[in-house]
Amino acid sequence: APSTESYLDMERILTACVVMKADAIHPGFGFLSENARFAELCEKCNIRFIGPSAEIINKMGNKSEARKTMMAAGVPVVPGSKEPVYTVEEGLKTAKEVGFPVMIKASSGGGGKGMRISRSEEDFTEHFNAAQLESVKGFSDDTMYIEKYIEKPRHVEFQIMGDKFGHVVHLGERDCSIQRRHQKVMEEVISPELRKKMGEVAVKAAKAVNYENAGTIEFLLDKDKNFYFMEMNTRIQVEHPVTEMVSGIDLIKEQIRVAAGEPLSVSQEDIQIKGHAIECRINAENPKKHFMPCPGRITNVHIPGGNGVRVDTHIYNDYKVPANYDSMLMKLIVYDKDRASAIAKMRSALGEVIIEGIETNIDFQYEILENEAFQKGDTDTGFIEKYFPDYIK
Numbered sequence: 200a201p202s203t204e205s206y207l208d209m210e211r212i213l214t215a216c217v218v219m220k221a222d223a224i225h226p227g228f229g230f231l232s233e234n235a236r237f238a239e240l241c242e243k244c245n246i247r248f249i250g251p252s253a254e255i256i257n258k259m260g261n262k263s264e265a266r267k268t269m270m271a272a273g274v275p276v277v278p279g280s281k282e283p284v285y286t287v288e289e290g291l292k293t294a295k296e297v298g299f300p301v302m303i304k305a306s307s308g309g310g311g312k313g314m315r316i317s318r319s320e321e322d323f324t325e326h327f328n329a330a331q332l333e334s335v336k337g338f339s340d341d342t343m344y345i346e347k348y349i350e351k352p353r354h355v356e357f358q359i360m361g362d363k364f365g366h367v368v369h370l371g372e373r374d375c376s377i378q379r380r381h382q383k384v385m386e387e388v389i390s391p392e393l394r395k396k397m398g399e400v401a402v403k404a405a406k407a408v409n410y411e412n413a414g415t416i417e418f419l420l421d422k423d424k425n426f427y428f429m430e431m432n433t434r435i436q437v438e439h440p441v442t443e444m445v446s447g448i449d450l451i452k453e454q455i456r457v458a459a460g461e462p463l464s465v466s467q468e469d470i471q472i473k474g475h476a477i478e479c480r481i482n483a484e485n486p487k488k489h490f491m492p493c494p495g496r497i498t499n500v501h502i503p504g505g506n507g508v509r510v511d512t513h514i515y516n517d518y519k520v521p522a523n524y525d526s527m528l529m530k531l532i533v534y535d536k537d538r539a540s541a542i543a544k545m546r547s548a549l550g551e552v553i554i555e556g557i558e559t560n561i562d563f564q565y566e567i568l569e570n571e572a573f574q575k576g577d578t579d580t581g582f583i584e585k586y587f588p589d590y591i592k
C-alpha cells in the first residue's frame with residue numbers, strides 16, 4: 200500500500216500494537232519517527248514511544264524556535280535573525296544586518312524545502328516569497344528565518360544520547376557532506392581534531408532542552424573550522440551504524456534501555472572513539488537516468504562480509520522492490536583502523552556486492568571512492584555537484 204495507508208497510518212499501527220499487546224514501539228528513522236502527534240498517541244494508548252517526548256519533538260521541529268533556544272543556551276548558531284520573520288521587509292532588514300549572501304529558511308522546512316539563497320538586495324524579495332510560498336504549501340506555515348550563507352560548508356553531525364536522569368553523552372561525529380539533492384549518499388567519521396570541542400557543544404545543546412533518548416545535533420562547519428548549530432534531529436538516523444562501529448555501542452539497545460527508564464549504560468569517559476567507519480547507501484536508482492528510482496524484482500543477491508564489514512538490509516533473492524517506498528536497499532558499513540584502510544575496505548566490499556535485476560547506485564559509490572579529492576578528504580556539501588554534475592557512466 201502507499202505509505203499513507205501503511206507506515207504513516209497512526210490508527211492502524213496503534214491498533215496492531217494494542218492487538219499484539221506491545222509494550223513499546225520503535226519508530227525507526229523515517230515515516231512517523233519525528234511525528235509529535237504519533238508520540239503523543241502512543242503514550243495515550245499506554246505504548247511507550249522509543250524516542251523523546253512529543254514536546255521535545257515539537258520544539259526542535261520548529262527550526263526558528265530551536266535556533267532561539269540554542270542562542271539562549273550559548274550554543275553557536277549561524278549569524279542571522281533572532282526572532283522569526285514573516286514579511287519581506289522584516290527579512291530584508293536582517294539580511295542587510297548580516298550581509299549578503301543569505302539563506303532564507305522556513306521554520307518548518309527540511310531537506311532543502313522552503314529554502315533559498317539570496318545573493319543581493321535585488322533578488323531578496325523574489326527568493327523570500329518563493330521560499331515562503333513553498334513553506335505555506337508544504338507545511339502550512341509562513342514562519343521564516345534568515346541566516347548568513349556559509350560557502351561550501353561541511354555537514355557535521357553529532358550523535359547524542361540522554362536518559363531520564365539528566366545524563367547526556369555524545370558519541371562522536373559523522374561527516375555527511377557527500378549528499379545529492381539533500382539526500383545523503385555516504386557518511387563517515389572525520390578527524391578527531393574537533394571532536395572534543397564540538398562534542399561538548401552538542402551535549403550543551405541537548406542538555407538545554409533536557410533531551411532524552413537518541414538525537415543528532417547538526418552543524419555546519421566552514422572552511423576556517425568555525426561551526427554553527429543548524430538543526431536537531433529527534434530520532435535515530437539512517438547513518439547511526441557509523442557511530443556504532445567506532446564506539447562499539449549498540450545505539451538501538453541503548454534507546455530501548457533509556458525508554459524503559461533505565462540510566463545510560465555508559466558515561467562520557469567510557470566512550471572511546473576508535474578507528475574509522477564509512478557507510479554507503481545502496482539505492483534502487485538509475486544513475487544513468489538522473490538517479491530515477493528503479494523498483495522491480497531482484498533476481499540475485501550476494502551480500503559481502505568479513506572482518507569490519509557490516510550490512511544492514513532487508514533484500515533477498517526474488518525480493519520485489521516496491522515503488523511506493525524509499526529506494527534504499529542496503530547500507531554497507533565498513534570499519535578499519537584509519538580512513539585510507541576504511542576506503543580500501545569499502546572498495547573491495549562494494550566490489551563483492553551483487554544485486555541483479557534492477558539498477559543500483561553501486562558504481563556511482565565506487566566512483567566517489569576513486570575520486571582523488573575524496574581520497575584526500577577534500578569534501579564539502581558541493582562535492583557531488585562539482586565532480587559528478589550529472590553522473591552518467
Ligand code: MV4
Nearest residue numbers: 277302309310311346347348349354378381580
Ligand atoms: C545552509 C547552507 C549554507 N548556509 N545554511 C541544506 C539543507 C538544510 N537542512 C540546510 N542546508 C543548508 N543550509 C546556511 N546558512 C547550506 C546548506 C546546504 C547543505 C547543508 C548540509 C548538507 C548538504 C547541503 C547541500 C546544500 C546546501
